[in-house]
Amino acid sequence: MSTSARALVVEVHLLDGRYHGIGDWPPSPFRLFSALVAGAYGGRWGAEPREDKDAAFRWLETQHAPAIAVPNAVAGRTTTLYVPNNDIDTVGGDWLDQRQVAKIRGSVKRFAPRLFDADTPILYAWMFSDGGDEAACVARLADRLHALGRGIDMACARAEVVDAAEAEARLRAHGGPVSRPGGSGDGGGTLACPLPGTFASLVERHQAGGARFATYKEGRTARTSFRKPPNPRARQVGYARPSTILLFDLRSVSDSRFHPFPTEQVVPLATCVRDRLLERLVRALPEREAEILRLVKGNGAGEQDKARRLRFLPLPSIGHAHAGLAIRRLAVEIPPDCPLRADDIAWGLAGLDLSSVDPETGEILGDGPVLVPTADRAMLGHYTDVPARRWRTVTPVALPRLSHASGRRDGGARAHGEAVTAGRLADALRHAGHDPRGAILSIQREPFHADGARAEQFAAGRFGPERLIHAEVILPRPISGPLVLGDGRFLGLGLLAPANGAPSIHAFALDREADSGRVVAALRRAVMARVRDSLGLKDDEGLPPFFCGHQRDGAPARSGTHDHLFFALDPAPEPRLVVTAPHCACHREPYADERHHLETLDLALKGFTRLVAGPDGAYVLRPLPEPGEGDRLLGPATVWTAVTSYRPTRHPKQGADTGAFVTTDVAAECLRRGLPIPEPEVLDVMAGRKGAISARLRLRFAVAVAGPIMLGRDSHQGGGLFEAMPLSATDLTVGRSTDFPEDPRHSAPTPAGHFVDTALT
Numbered sequence: 001m002s003t004s005a006r007a008l009v010v011e012v013h014l015l016d017g018r019y020h021g022i023g024d025w026p027p028s029p030f031r032l033f034s035a036l037v038a039g040a041y042g043g044r045w046g047a048e049p050r051e052d053k054d055a056a057f058r059w060l061e062t063q064h065a066p067a068i069a070v071p072n073a074v075a076g077r078t079t080t081l082y083v084p085n086n087d088i089d090t091v092g093g094d095w096l097d098q099r100q101v102a103k104i105r106g107s108v109k110r111f112a113p114r115l116f117d118a119d120t121p122i123l124y125a126w127m128f129s130d131g132g133d134e135a136a137c138v139a140r141l142a143d144r145l146h147a148l149g150r151g152i153d154m155a156c157a158r159a160e161v162v163d164a165a166e167a168e169a170r171l172r173a174h175g176g177p178v179s180r181p182g183g184s185g186d187g188g189g190t191l192a193c194p195l196p197g198t199f200a201s202l203v204e205r206h207q208a209g210g211a212r213f214a215t216y217k218e219g220r221t222a223r224t225s226f227r228k229p230p231n232p233r234a235r236q237v238g239y240a241r242p243s244t245i246l247l248f249d250l251r252s253v254s255d256s257r258f259h260p261f262p263t264e265q266v267v268p269l270a271t272c273v274r275d276r277l278l279e280r281l282v283r284a285l286p287e288r289e290a291e292i293l294r295l296v297k298g299n300g301a302g303e304q305d306k307a308r309r310l311r312f313l314p315l316p317s318i319g320h321a322h323a324g325l326a327i328r329r330l331a332v333e334i335p336p337d338c339p340l341r342a343d344d345i346a347w348g349l350a351g352l353d354l355s356s357v358d359p360e361t362g363e364i365l366g367d368g369p370v371l372v373p374t375a376d377r378a379m380l381g382h383y384t385d386v387p388a389r390r391w392r393t394v395t396p397v398a399l400p401r402l403s404h405a406s407g408r409r410d411g412g413a414r415a416h417g418e419a420v421t422a423g424r425l426a427d428a429l430r431h432a433g434h435d436p437r438g439a440i441l442s443i444q445r446e447p448f449h450a451d452g453a454r455a456e457q458f459a460a461g462r463f464g465p466e467r468l469i470h471a472e473v474i475l476p477r478p479i480s481g482p483l484v485l486g487d488g489r490f491l492g493l494g495l496l497a498p499a500n501g502a503p504s505i506h507a508f509a510l511d512r513e514a515d516s517g518r519v520v521a522a523l524r525r526a527v528m529a530r531v532r533d534s535l536g537l538k539d540d541e542g543l544p545p546f547f548c549g550h551q552r553d554g555a556p557a558r559s560g561t562h563d564h565l566f567f568a569l570d571p572a573p574e575p576r577l578v579v580t581a582p583h584c585a586c587h588r589e590p591y592a593d594e595r596h597h598l599e600t601l602d603l604a605l606k607g608f609t610r611l612v613a614g615p616d617g618a619y620v621l622r623p624l625p626e627p628g629e630g631d632r633l634l635g636p637a638t639v640w641t642a643v644t645s646y647r648p649t650r651h652p653k654q655g656a657d658t659g660a661f662v663t664t665d666v667a668a669e670c671l672r673r674g675l676p677i678p679e680p681e682v683l684d685v686m687a688g689r690k691g692a693i694s695a696r697l698r699l700r701f702a703v704a705v706a707g708p709i710m711l712g713r714d715s716h717q718g719g720g721l722f723e724a725m726p727l728s729a730t731d732l733t734v735g736r737s738t739d740f741p742e743d744p745r746h747s748a749p750t751p752a753g754h755f756v757d758t759a760l761t
Contacts, residue, residue, distance in 0.1 A: 007167030008060075008126040008135045010036075010142055010159040014149075017118030018076065020111050021149035026070040026179055030192035030234040031148065032124055033060065035155075037202050039144035052137055054199070059134035061194040063126050065181035065237045068191075069174040071120035072339040074304045078112040123174055125167040135161045177336030179239040192234040201233040244334040244342045245482075247380055248349060248371040250327065259369030260326035263316045264453045266395050266492040267460035270312040272354055273330060273371070274491070280348040281340075295340055298490065306431075308338045310345070311484060314492045316394050318449065319382040325394070325451045329379050330371065333482065346373070380482075387478035388498030389602075392448040395495045396455035396468040398488035399424040418443065425471055428485040428494070434475065442472035442625045448499075463488050472499070474625060476606065502595075502602035503626040504584045505708070510575040511620040514613070516644060520718040522613035523577050524567045527605070534604035546582070546597040549716060562586055562673075563594075565601075566710050568718040570633060570643065576624060578633065578708075579605070585710045587674030629706070636704040637724035640678075645686065645694040646720040647713040652693065658685050662695045669711045676701055694719075 010032065021027055039045075040053050128135060142159035149155075162170075171178050179191075208229035215222055252259040261269050274296060281292045293299040295309050311333040317323035332349060334342050355368030399421065421443055426436040445455050447470055456465035467487070473496065486494035510519075531547050542550070549564040550556055566580040581598055583590040590598070611619045627634055648665040652658055663680040670678055678699040685695045699709070699722065712720030 005127065005129055005164035006132065006135070006161055007164045008066075008128065008138060008159060008161055009167050009170060010124040010126075010139075010157055012122045012124070012145070012148055012155055012157045013118070014116075014122070015118060015154045015156065018113040018115050018153070019073075019149050020113045020153055024191055025073070025114055026068045026122060026191070027148055028191040028193065029066055029068070029124065029237075030194050030198070030232075033057075033194045033198065034202060034232070035145050035148050036138065036141060036157075037199065039146055040141040042144075045144060053141065056134040056137035056141065057199045058196075059131045060126070060138055061198045062196050063128055063131075065191075065193045065239075066124045066126040067171055067181070068125075068179045068239075069123040069171045069176050070179070071116035071122070071176045072308075072337055073114040073116035076113045076115045078110050081109045081111070120174075120176065123171060125171060127164055127167070132161065175341060177241055179241045179336075181237050181239055190236040190238050193237045195233060195235040197233050201230070205229045205232050241336040243336055245380065245384075246332045246334070246342070246346050246349060247374055247377060248330050248332075249374045249376075250330060250354070250369040251372045252369055253355075258328040260317075260328050261314070262453075263325045263327055263395065264457045265460075266314045266316075266327065266458065266495075267463060267488065269314050269327060269330070269354070270491040271461075273332075273349070273352065274310075274312050276352050276354070277345070277348045280352075281344065284348070285344070291339070295338060307433075308335050309490055310334060310338065310340075311490050312492060313482065313484065313495060315379055315383065316495075317379060318394060318497055319379070323451075325449060329374070331380055331482075333484075349373075383483075383495070383497050384481040386498050387480045389475045389478050390499040390503070391473045391475070391481075391483050391496040392499050393470045393472075393494065394449065394452070394497050395493050396458050396470050397425065397428060397486035397494040398463045398467050399428065399469060399486055401464070401467050421469060425469075425473075425485070428487075429473065432483070432485050432489070434479065434483075438476040440474040440623055440625050442474075443469050444471075446470065448472065458493065463493060468493070471496075472625065474623075502598040504581040504590070504598065505626050506579040506601070506605055507624040507627055508577045508608070508611075508621040509624055510577060511622075513571070513575055514569060514619065515616060516569045516571070516718055518616055519577065519611070519613050519619065520567050520569050522611055522616075523569075523579070524565075524717070526608070526611055527565070527567070527579060527601075530604040530608065531600060534600060544597060546594065547601070562716070563591075564716065566708075566716050568644070568710065568721045570721070570723075572643075577611075577621070578627075580708055580710065585673065585708055585715070587706075631707075632723045633721070634707040635724035636706040637726070638701050638704050639725040640699045640701075640705075640707070640709055640722040641725055642683070642696045642698070643721040643723050644719050646697050646711060647692070647694045649713050658693055658695075662693070662697070666697060666699070666711060670699070673709075673711065675705055675709070676703065697722075 012027075012032065019025070019027065021031065024031065037057060040057075041050075126135075139159040139161055142157045145155060145157040147153055147155055148157075181193075208227070212227050212229055214225050214227065216225060217223070250259045250261065251257065278292065278296050281296065282289050285292065290300070294301045294305055298305075298309060301309065313331040313333060314327040315329045315331055316325040316327055317329075318325065332345065334340070334345060349371050350373050352371040353368065354370065422441050425441050425443065426439065429436040429439060447453060447455075452470075455468040455470050458468055459465040471485075473483075473485075481496070481498065483496040484494050485496065488494055528543055528548050532543060535543075537543065542548075545551060546564050561582075562585065563582050565582065566578075566585045568578045568580070570576050570578055579601070581590065581594065581601075583594060605623075608623070609621050611621055613619060629636070646662070646666060648662060649669060650665070652661040659682045662682055662685065666680050667677050670676070678701050681698040681700065683696040683698060685693055687693055707722070707724060709722040710720055711722070714720065
């Protein structure tokens, strides 16, 4: 036996250039395994010795899942056939009794074949190091394969054992999309693969199939029973079908330095690259002009072509505070099903002269950059490398034009317009191949990046300002990039980047009003329980103090630095529950271990939609976007008013002036929380049991401060919560409205963090 890296390559030809199998494309390795077994033992081959064949298939079922290359295929039209059910035995087994036959009519079978070039094979490549004799046996048996998929999918196959390097070369030279095991299932889904025991389960199923009908007597009547053969064993393996991404630098001809473009010129830049590439490819491949026009520019493209078109993605520079979002690189994404060869496209782009693009106007000029191929994928990694749930636009999304009434609109009209916009954004997410159900969508005109531009500044050609919007998308589960949404996704609009880090504040809308004390206590218990389950802790294992405020031995955490979660109910204008990280409430940067705990918390709160609060019953929760600047709990503002009563951190001495005592205590508490000393105003003082007091306060600061402000003895359980009062007209920097007007010259910016929850379930 050889121990070098080798590969078993099986080449399958479907004779009619179509595949009717349901539920898998490419045809799964388990389907091929079953077809090989059926061919090896069927017909005249059933009488030959089995030992070598059995050993070969038992070896193959233990190997890692193969890489698969398939022809470029399109989905054919669905054909519907109406046939009787194959279960006459359930009604007595008499075909001559028309009354009984009528009971089993109405079965519908639908066929939606994949169509492709019959001359292009499907390649399966199993890599292995041990088992050369068994692999050679499987290669010999592959000649007996006669069908793959349904019984109408006639096929032939041949196989051979080659070096692993040659197998990889064959996969690359195949010309069709290549699926490789190890993906998450996002790009290629999962495919059934054999596992140890699959061969034995197929033998058992074949033997049971011969005895699936049994006749027995019921009184004087003979009846037939049907016993379903056992299902064969298989495992589901995630397969990745990644797009091919070609990356280029924009370099100056004179000095080879980067030739940056303003990020607002993303559409003119991408359009110029597309048109120049089109010219080169059509000149080189005139016989494929119609296909090139359809897949590069979209001329005459149908619904099937949308997933196969090239995407031109100028990459604004991100990842550093001083990157400035200038465009210095361009990526071209080639979908896995695109029939144009990647090497042809790379040839057409390399050295492409973009001297016709003016960075400001798009007019023809004599000096411009050229596209230089690069292997440095660091910038692309900011858009692709880290799977994330939270994504924010770098270039705005182009949505279908929304009609709005001119002039000022009332709140109902605004809410309707925003809901329509959110619905269109959800459609864009679905068109990009991602399920929008459960997604939280936030829309605004302003950019999310400090150096970004407002959405309407990207207007170009058919992408008018009324169609553009910046968006934040929070998905139920992490996905990998690049994520590009909207009608302009083929020309660089709608490019999103993952938002780094887990949210620091989690907010949930309640379906009805609630008692603050009981619902906050229930929230705290529920969060701790979900974190415990997420961490897989046993009942006798304590939670980290970050989540519960207690040491692992159960003793209270008395560090005095409030390094554990804050829970609160914000009652107005709509009730919502808020879980706040300690670094936010203490106005500092998070510690390293706190960042890890925030990721755990984010994972634990995924799918948190129901809260049981004892005698108050169950509340339905709706996840909200993380509150941002402009939110009533975050400000900034110079004046803050208590939402819930403030309880001093200690008891006053007997006979002390309670008003003066409260103002002194809250000023010291502000200092401990990283806030400047305010000028407190006591609005009301309430006496409690055993000399305890609580107060309603208003805090005035000399400068605008940002929240959240959560102070006092019970601030971790919802006490001492303050809301920002509106700033004066001269100090107004946030708190703006969004009308999405037709004329962008009269547009009013939206508050950062303004959202529309689509409630997609």
